[in-house]
Each structure stands twice: as C-alpha cells, then as structure tokens.
Amino acid sequence: MFLFLLQCLVIIAEQPISGYQHHYPPHHSLQTDRAALLAFKKTISSDPYSVLSNWNEVTQVCNFTGVRCNTKRHRVTKLILRNAELVGMLSPLIANLTRLRVLKLVNNNFSGIIPPEFSSLQHLSLLWLEGEQFGRPDTRFLLSSYQTCLREIPTEIGNCPGIWNLALYNNQLTGEIPFSIINASLMFNLDVEYNHLKGELPSEIAANLPELLYLHLSYNNMVSHDNNSNLVPFFTALKNCTILDELELAGMELGGKLPSSIGQLVGSLTSLLLQENRIAGSIPPTLVNLTRLTVLNLTYNFLSGTIPAEISQLSYLEQLFLSHNFFTGSIPVAMGQFRHLGLLDLSNNRLSGEIPKSLGDLIQLNFMFLNHNLLTGAIPPSLGQCEDLSKLDLSYNNLTGNIPPEITSLREIRIFLNLSNNHLEGTLPIELSKLENVQEIDLSSNNLTGIVFPQISSCIALRLINLSHNFLRGQLPETLGDLKNLEAFDVSGNLLSGTIPTSLNKIHTLTFLNLSCNNFAGTIPSGGIFDSVTNLSFLHNWELCGSVPGIPSCHRKNNFFHVRAYLITFFIVIFVTVFIAAICCVIGCRRLKTIISVGNVETETKSPPELIHNFPRITYKELSEATGGFDEQRLVGSGSYGRVYKGILPDGTPVAVKVLHLQTGNSTKSFIRECQVLKRIRHRNLIRIITACSLPDFKALVLPYMANGSLDSRLYPHSGTSLASGSSDLSLIQRVNICSDIAEGMAYLHHHSPVRVIHCDLKPSNVLLNDDMTALVADFGIARLVMTAGAGNAGVVENMGSSTANMLCGSIGYIAPGTDFSFLLI
Numbered sequence: 001m002f003l004f005l006l007q008c009l010v011i012i013a014e015q016p017i018s019g020y021q022h023h024y025p026p027h028h029s030l031q032t033d034r035a036a037l038l039a040f041k042k043t044i045s046s047d048p049y050s051v052l053s054n055w056n057e058v059t060q061v062c063n064f065t066g067v068r069c070n071t072k073r074h075r076v077t078k079l080i081l082r083n084a085e086l087v088g089m090l091s092p093l094i095a096n097l098t099r100l101r102v103l104k105l106v107n108n109n110f111s112g113i114i115p116p117e118f119s120s121l122q123h124l125s126l127l128w129l130e131g132e133q134f135g136r137p138d139t140r141f142l143l144s145s146y147q148t149c150l151r152e153i154p155t156e157i158g159n160c161p162g163i164w165n166l167a168l169y170n171n172q173l174t175g176e177i178p179f180s181i182i183n184a185s186l187m188f189n190l191d192v193e194y195n196h197l198k199g200e201l202p203s204e205i206a207a208n209l210p211e212l213l214y215l216h217l218s219y220n221n222m223v224s225h226d227n228n229s230n231l232v233p234f235f236t237a238l239k240n241c242t243i244l245d246e247l248e249l250a251g252m253e254l255g256g257k258l259p260s261s262i263g264q265l266v267g268s269l270t271s272l273l274l275q276e277n278r279i280a281g282s283i284p285p286t287l288v289n290l291t292r293l294t295v296l297n298l299t300y301n302f303l304s305g306t307i308p309a310e311i312s313q314l315s316y317l318e319q320l321f322l323s324h325n326f327f328t329g330s331i332p333v334a335m336g337q338f339r340h341l342g343l344l345d346l347s348n349n350r351l352s353g354e355i356p357k358s359l360g361d362l363i364q365l366n367f368m369f370l371n372h373n374l375l376t377g378a379i380p381p382s383l384g385q386c387e388d389l390s391k392l393d394l395s396y397n398n399l400t401g402n403i404p405p406e407i408t409s410l411r412e413i414r415i416f417l418n419l420s421n422n423h424l425e426g427t428l429p430i431e432l433s434k435l436e437n438v439q440e441i442d443l444s445s446n447n448l449t450g451i452v453f454p455q456i457s458s459c460i461a462l463r464l465i466n467l468s469h470n471f472l473r474g475q476l477p478e479t480l481g482d483l484k485n486l487e488a489f490d491v492s493g494n495l496l497s498g499t500i501p502t503s504l505n506k507i508h509t510l511t512f513l514n515l516s517c518n519n520f521a522g523t524i525p526s527g528g529i530f531d532s533v534t535n536l537s538f539l540h541n542w543e544l545c546g547s548v549p550g551i552p553s554c555h556r557k558n559n560f561f562h563v564r565a566y567l568i569t570f571f572i573v574i575f576v577t578v579f580i581a582a583i584c585c586v587i588g589c590r591r592l593k594t595i596i597s598v599g600n601v602e603t604e605t606k607s608p609p610e611l612i613h614n615f616p617r618i619t620y621k622e623l624s625e626a627t628g629g630f631d632e633q634r635l636v637g638s639g640s641y642g643r644v645y646k647g648i649l650p651d652g653t654p655v656a657v658k659v660l661h662l663q664t665g666n667s668t669k670s671f672i673r674e675c676q677v678l679k680r681i682r683h684r685n686l687i688r689i690i691t692a693c694s695l696p697d698f699k700a701l702v703l704p705y706m707a708n709g710s711l712d713s714r715l716y717p718h719s720g721t722s723l724a725s726g727s728s729d730l731s732l733i734q735r736v737n738i739c740s741d742i743a744e745g746m747a748y749l750h751h752h753s754p755v756r757v758i759h760c761d762l763k764p765s766n767v768l769l770n771d772d773m774t775a776l777v778a779d780f781g782i783a784r785l786v787m788t789a790g791a792g793n794a795g796v797v798e799n800m801g802s803s804t805a806n807m808l809c810g811s812i813g814y815i816a817p818g819t820d821f822s823f824l825l826i
C-alpha cells in the first residue's frame with residue numbers, strides 16, 4: 001500500500017509543480033544533461049549488468065537506460081536505477097541535471113556522501129536512495145578532494161524545498177537529520193530507517209512538517225529527550241502532524257514512558273511501532289483515542305501494569321503486539337470485541353488468570369500467541385470458533401484440564417499448534433486427526449496419557465510432531481510412515497513400548513528422531529532415517545538393540561541361542577510336568593483299578609448269571625452255521641492260538657470267529673470268566689470281544705469282522721503263493737497313525753484296562769484295520785485264556801497281572817518276525 005502510494009506520487013512528481021516552474025536557462029540543454037550523465041557514469045566502477053552501456057555520445061540522452069525526459073524531450077527529469085548493482089559513488093556533477101525531479105537509486109552499491117551540490121536541484125521532489133551504502137567511506141572517494149565531507153544528510157538539502165519524499169533508508173548515514181529539512185514544508189514521507197543517525201528525536205522538525213504522513217525513524221541511534229528519559233516533548237510536537245499515518249520508532253533503545261499526550265494524535269494514526277525500546281510504565285488509557293489504529297507494536301519494552309480493557313475500543317486494530325513486556329493481571333474479557341484482529345501476541349508477559357472464553361469471538365484471528373505467561377485453568381473450548389487460526393501458541397503456561405476436542409474445529413490451522421509445557425491431562429484427543437493442514441504439533445511436557453492413535457496419519461501436512469515428556473503408553477502405530485512430510489518426530493520421555501515402527505524409514509523428509517527415555521524393545525529398524533541417526537535418538541531404552549553406534553547390537557546367534565535355550569527349557573518343563581502327571585495318573589489308576597477289579601471279581605463271582613446275561617448267547621450250532629461249518633473257504637487267518645473264520649450271524653452281522661487250539665483239559669468256568677473280564681476291555685484300538693462259546697472241547701471267541709484285514713496283509717500283499725510281494729499302499733501318514741493306534745491300544749492294555757493284560761503275541765497279523773483304517777489290536781489276552789483253559793489254575797491267572805516274572809510271558813517264545821513295528825516307518 002505504502003509503496004503503491006509512493007509510485008503514484010512518483011508519477012505525480014513527473015508533472016511540473018506550478019510553484020516551482022522556471023524558465024529554462026538558455027545555456028542549459030540536453031547537451032549539458034548528457035555531459036552530466038556521462039560524468040556520472042565515469043564515477044561508476046562496476047556495472048555488472050551493463051545497464052549503462054548505452055550511455056554514450058551516440059544514443060539520444062532521453063533513450064539512456066534509466067533516464068526519462070519531459071514531454072518535450074528538452075531536459076532530463078528522472079533518473080531511476082534499481083537493482084542494477086552499480087558500484088561507485090554519486091558524482092556531484094549530477095547537480096547539473098537542473099531539471100531533475102526524481103532521483104531514485106535503489107539496491108545499488110553507491111557509497112561516499114550524498115553530494116551537497118544537490119542543493120542546486122531546485123526541482124527535486126523525490127530523492128530515493130534505498131539500500132545503498134551512502135555514508136560508508138569509499139576509499140577512492142577519500143583520496144579525492146571531498147575527503148573532509150561529512151557522511152551525513154547534507155544541510156544543503158534545505159535548499160530543495162520541493163522535496164516531498166525523502167527516502168534514505170537502509171544506508172549508512174550518520175549525524176543528525178538537518179534542521180534545514182523543514183524548508184521542504186511539503187514533505188509527506190521522511191524515511192530514514194536503518195541508518196546510524198544520532199541525536200534526540202527530531203521533535204522540532206516534526207512539528208514543522210505538518211504534511212507528514214509517514215515518519216519512519218526506526219533502527220537508528222536516536223534517544224528521547226532529557227538523556228533518553230522523556231518521550232513527552234516528541235509526542236507533544238507530533239500534535240502538529242495532524243495527518244500522520246505511520247509512526248515508526250522501533251529498535252532505538254528509547255527510554256521514557258508512553259505519555260498520555262499520545263492521545264492527541266487523534267484520528268489519523270494507523271500504525272504505531274515502538275517495539276524494541278526501553279519504554280516503561282503502563283499503557284496510557286488515552287491510547288484509545290487513536291481510534292484508527294490498525295497496528296500497535298509495543299513488543300520488547302519494559303511496559304508493566306495491566307492491559308487496559310479500553311484497548312478493545314480500537315475497533316480497527318488488526319495486529320496487536322504486546323509481547324516481551326511485564327504486563328500482569330488477566331487478559332481483559334473485552335478483548336473479544338476486536339472485530340478485525342488477525343494477530344494477537346501477548347506472549348512473554350506475566351499475565352495470569354484464565355484465558356477468557358471471549359477470545360473465541362475473534363473469528364478473524366490468524367495468529368494467537370499467549371505463550372510464556374502464568375495463565376491457569378483450562379483451554380476454553382470456544383477457541384475452536386477461531387476457524388482462521390493458523391498459529392496457536394499456548395505453551396509455557398500453567399494450563400490444566402484436557403485438550404478440548406473443539407480445538408479440532410480449527411481445521412484450517414495451517415502452521416502450528418503449540419500447547420507444550422503446561423499441565424494438560426487426559427488422553428490425546430483423537431479429534432486431532434482432523435487437522436489436515438497443520439504442519440507442526442507440539443504437545444510436549446504435559447501430563448497427557450493414552451496412546452498415539454493410528455489416525456494421526458490423517459494429518460498429512462505434519463512436518464513436526466513433538467509429544468515428548470508426557471505419559472503416553474502403548475505402541476507407536478505403523479501408520480506414522482504415511483506422514484510423507486514429516487521432518488522431526490520427538491516422543492522422548494514417555495512410557496511407550498513395543499517395537500519401533502519400521503515404516504518410519506519410508507519418510508524421506510525425516511531428519512530428526514528422538515525416541516529416548518521410553519520402553520521400546522526389539523531391533524532398531526534399518527533404512528531411511530535409521531541409517532543416519534545416532535544413539536542419541538534412542539537413549540534410555542534398555543531393551544533396544546541394533547546396528548546404531550552406541551547401542552548394543554543384536555547378535556543374531558546370541559539371540560538364536562537365547563530363543564533355543566528358551567525353547568529347550570520350555571519343553572523340558574512341559575515334559576517333566578507330563579511325566580509327573582503320567583506317573584501320578586498311573587499310580588492313581590492302578591490303585592483305582594485294583595479296587596474296582598477286586599470289587600468286580602467279587603461281584604462277578606458272586607453273580608455270574610448277571611454277567612452271562614450281558615453276553616449275547618451263542619451256540620456252537622449257530623457258529624457252525626455262520627461259518628459254513630468252519631469251512632476252509634471262510635478261513636481268514638491262523639495263528640499260534642487258533643484259526644479265524646469269517647462268518648455271518650443270523651442277524652446279518654459279519655463276525656470273525658476265532659477257534660482256539662486247546663492243549664489240555666479245560667475249565668469252561670474260568671474261560672467264561674476270563675472272557676467276561678476281557679469283554680470289559682473297551683478301547684477304540686482294541687478288538688472288542690462280542691461273545692464267546694465254550695464247550696469242554698470247543699472254545700471260540702466271536703469278534704467283529706474287520707473289512708481291511710490285518711496289517712500284515714497290507715504291508716506284504718501276496719499274490720497267491722508267490723513270494724514276490726507287491727509294494728505296500730500305506731502312506732506315511734497312515735503308517736504313523738497305525739503306530740499311534742497300536743501304541744494307544746497297548747498303553748490302555750498295560751495301564752488303564754480293568755485287568756492287566758500282556759499281549760505276548762503282538763505282530764502285524766494281529767493288528768486289524770477297520771473301514772476307516774483305524775488299527776485295532778487283536779488277540780490280546782489269548783495267553784490268559786489259553787493258560788486258564790490249559791492250566792485250570794485260577795490262582796495263576798489272578799496273579800498274572802502283578803507278577804513281574806510274567807511280564808515277559810510268551811514274549812521270548814512267541815515274538816513273531818516283524819513284531820518290531822519300526823518297519824511301519826521305513
């Protein structure tokens with residue numbers, strides 16, 4: 001705006017100002033202007049862009065780069081050289097351009113002095129020498145005859161009463177602003193910022209330049225009156241500047257108090273910049289008279305007292321900087337009344353109390369800085385109404401309570417959210433994930449709990465996450481890897497555990513990582529950021545290992561041994577437990593069995609009819625009919641104890657009838673009893689005895705018929721009498737299952753059956769396979785039957801189970817070839 005205005009004024013300046021119209025002196029012409037410009041060119045030592053290359057004897061003067069003539073092309077009126085990086089000094093002969101109205105040298109490297117000969121430029125209205133080095137001694141210049149000249153604004157400038165725009169900012173000028181400048185009574189812009197000008201604030205000059213619109217004196221070495229202690233004279237003098245719009249006095253270490261006379265600058269001032277001074281005292285209530293103020297900057301002063309609530313009457317205020325002072329008391333509730341406030345900086349004061357809810361009414365606010373105060377209480381949820389916020393800094397206060405979920409109405413928040421160094425509690429609100437535009441979130445040094453939720457990855461613009469020094473728990477989500485713009489990630493000083501998410505190595509922008517002081521475990525991932533970090537990123541995580549220098553490395557071998565040792569221990573424990581359990585079980589069962597079997601035997605002996613009743617009765621005749629009269633055609637097998645025939649009972653049940661060889665005299669009674677006992681043995685891997693038939697010279701067992709025959713026939717399928725045996729069709733799985741079935745059946749016989757039975761004749765031909773290939777052990781207890789039948793000595797039978805001598809009964813004599821079932825697994 002300001003520059004635009006100046007441009008307009010430059011255009012205006014091109015037009016002759018009636019008050020300063022002169023007749024051209026006849027001896028002055030374009031030729032003298034050419035001579036002056038060529039002399040100007042001679043003092044330029046460097047012209048990197050050759051902007052002055054057409055400044056020669058041939059080209060028309062008015063066509064010289066940067067040169068403008070009046071409409072009749074009689075005379076040179078403007079010389080404008082911007083950003084040409086010309087190095088050299090400003091020739092005094094430029095004073096021969098007597099019709100010059102605008103001299104604008106911006107961002108070159110002119111040095112030396114502003115030649116006093118300017119005073120002859122009666123028509124000069126705009127002198128704009130910005131970003132030059134005027135005031136800096138030029139070595140060549142010092143050798144010249146001008147070496148005694150001051151590097152100051154020449155007093156002779158007062159001879160140019162037409163100057164209305166004097167812009168000398170960003171030079172190296174020293175000395176005071178010459179009082180003669182008041183001759184330029186039309187001066188509207190006096191801008192001497194960023195020089196080394198000295199002396200008291202130019203109160204007299206200001207008082208005599210009533211047309212001043214802009215007075216920019218910032219960043220010089222001026223002081224206030226009375227040995228830098230009194231601002232009153234200056235502000236009083238400004239009373240005459242009734243249209244003053246911008247007053248800038250920043251960065252000068254000005255002392256004194258803000259006078260109440262500031263209220264006299266009534267009605268015109270829009271910008272008051274007094275930052276970086278030593279202004280003490282409080283804000284005078286008369287400040288509210290500056291009703292048109294849009295920018296008030298009092299940052300970095302020694303101001304104290306409370307912030308007057310009246311300040312809120314500055315209804316046009318757009319930027320309010322009060323930070324880095326000593327303001328106390330609370331933030332006035334009335335502050336919510338600003339209608340156009342875009343920036344509120346109250347940081348670095350001693351403000352206490354709660355954040356007023358009314359701040360939520362500042363709906364145009366872009367920046368809110370309340371950090372570094374003594375504010376207490378909760379964050380008002382109403383702040384969520386400030387939807388245009390792009391920076392919110394509430395850090396370094398004593399704020400308590402939860403982070404209000406409403407804060408996430410700040411969806412547009414683009415730059416940062418800083419709530420760090422407070423006493424905020426509660427979980428990390430999941431609503432934070434709605435802040436899609438926020439670039440930096442700093443919630444560090446609070447009392448926040450809960451987890452880092454995976455939805456954080458929705459905040460795709462995030463460049464910095466600082467959640468350090470809280471009480472966050474759990475595992476970091478893998479989704480962090482989706483934050484493609486992340487540059488810094490700090491979760492140090494929490495209670496986080498689990499492994500470090502590998503996905504972090506996908507973020508190419510990540511350059512800072514701090515996971516220190518947590519309970520992370522496992523291996524530090526590799527790739528990406530993990531290849532460049534040092535152990536400083538992982539301090540105090542005792543369970544971490546990896547290839548980062550300073551972190552214990554995860555020796556794979558050690559780890560493997562560790563795991564193996566662990567597994568071995570595990571299995572030993574399991575084994576021992578099972579073993580002990582088995583022993584207990586065996587002992588327990590044995591006791592139980594003896595009790596039961598003793599009881600049973602007693603009941604059996606006492607009531608045999610009952611038991612017989614449990615047996616389906618079958619007669620020799622029926623058996624004979626079922627087997628076709630023990631037809632050789634029906635013979636399905638024979639063994640040491642007898643022959644087996646296939647038969648069909650009258651009810652259609654297929655059965656196997658085992659007819660026992662009997663050696664000597666027999667006892668039907670004891671045979672039946674043994675059958676009774678054996679019949680009680682029920683196990684899915686033992687052939688069930690359906691019934692028995694006992695005659696003095698004929699004893700047979702009726703068993704279920706097994707369709708798949710014996711294991712022997714499956715292992716060695718014969719074709720007729722030929723010894724050329726075909727190969728077995730049993731799969732490995734089937735073989736394993738068969739082994740397991742046999743073992744289970746035997747284990748039952750040995751340990752769990754009501755009577756102890758030693759098979760004595762276990763061999764493939766005694767293992768039968770049913771329809772679904774389950775193996776059933778047959779012929780167990782035959783030895784008992786034969787013995788009882790043969791010896792007729794019940795006493796022997798009774799003792800058989802408990803006699804260790806009998807444990808090997810039959811084994812030696814009857815071990816059949818192939819009884820070693822390991823062949824099943826070949």
Ligand SMILES: *[C@@H]1O[C@H](CO)[C@@H](O)[C@H](O)[C@H]1NC(C)=O
Nearest residue numbers: 032033035036039093095096
């Ligand atoms: C500048 O003007 C003066 C008279 O006003 C004249 O004597 C002098 O030669 C001029 N110098 C140049 C370089 O034109």
Ligand SMILES: *[C@@H]1O[C@H](CO)[C@@H](O)[C@H](O)[C@H]1NC(C)=O
Nearest residue numbers: 054058059060061062063064
């Ligand atoms: C000077 O500029 C004008 C208009 O820009 C042009 O018409 C004229 O030819 C130029 N003269 C020379 C000598 O370059």
Ligand SMILES: *[C@@H]1O[C@H](CO)[C@@H](O)[C@H](O)[C@H]1NC(C)=O
Nearest residue numbers: 085087108109110111133136
């Ligand atoms: C301008 O001049 C100063 C001193 O003469 C020198 O230090 C500086 O580098 C120059 N700047 C440029 C851009 O040439």
Ligand SMILES: *[C@@H]1O[C@H](CO)[C@@H](O)[C@H](O)[C@H]1NC(C)=O
Nearest residue numbers: 155156158159161179180183
């Ligand atoms: C101010 O201008 C008047 C005439 O316009 C002149 O006499 C006087 O010397 C000038 N003052 C200074 C300080 O140059």
Ligand SMILES: *[C@@H]1O[C@H](CO)[C@@H](O)[C@H](O)[C@H]1NC(C)=O
Nearest residue numbers: 204207208210236237239240
């Ligand atoms: C203010 O300006 C008036 C004339 O406009 C002048 O008489 C008066 O002295 C000036 N005040 C100061 C403090 O210079």
Ligand SMILES: *[C@@H]1O[C@H](CO)[C@@H](O)[C@H](O)[C@H]1NC(C)=O
Nearest residue numbers: 223224225226227228229255
């Ligand atoms: C100005 O103040 C400084 C310190 O603030 C002091 O040393 C100096 O004597 C004072 N000068 C006068 C003239 O009071």
Ligand SMILES: *[C@@H]1O[C@H](CO)[C@@H](O)[C@H](O)[C@H]1NC(C)=O
Nearest residue numbers: 263264266285286287288289
């Ligand atoms: C400035 O404000 C004060 C009160 O703060 C008031 O008394 C005074 O009249 C105001 N001055 C002007 C010129 O309005």
Ligand SMILES: *[C@@H]1O[C@H](CO)[C@@H](O)[C@H](O)[C@H]1NC(C)=O
Nearest residue numbers: 273275276295297299319321
């Ligand atoms: C206000 O002062 C601060 C501190 O010097 C500065 O950073 C900021 O840019 C100033 N604002 C304006 C608008 O001058």
Ligand SMILES: *[C@@H]1O[C@H](CO)[C@@H](O)[C@H](O)[C@H]1NC(C)=O
Nearest residue numbers: 352353374375376397398423
């Ligand atoms: C703010 O917190 C600090 C540290 O916890 C404490 O010393 C101070 O007294 C608190 N101030 C207020 C106003 O609560």
Ligand SMILES: *[C@@H]1O[C@H](CO)[C@@H](O)[C@H](O)[C@H]1NC(C)=O
Nearest residue numbers: 371393395416418440442464
């Ligand atoms: C708050 O956090 C933001 C973003 O990280 C940072 O730019 C700002 O300087 C922090 N504020 C303070 C007072 O440290």
Ligand SMILES: *[C@@H]1O[C@H](CO)[C@@H](O)[C@H](O)[C@H]1NC(C)=O
Nearest residue numbers: 420421444445466468488490
């Ligand atoms: C995070 O915050 C802590 C404490 O508030 C601070 O010490 C640390 O430097 C911050 N980390 C980053 C990366 O800004």
Ligand SMILES: *[C@@H]1O[C@H](CO)[C@@H](O)[C@H](O)[C@H]1NC(C)=O
Nearest residue numbers: 400401423424425446447448
């Ligand atoms: C925050 O945590 C600190 C440290 O554990 C504790 O001293 C303090 O009382 C907690 N503050 C609140 C408000 O919970």
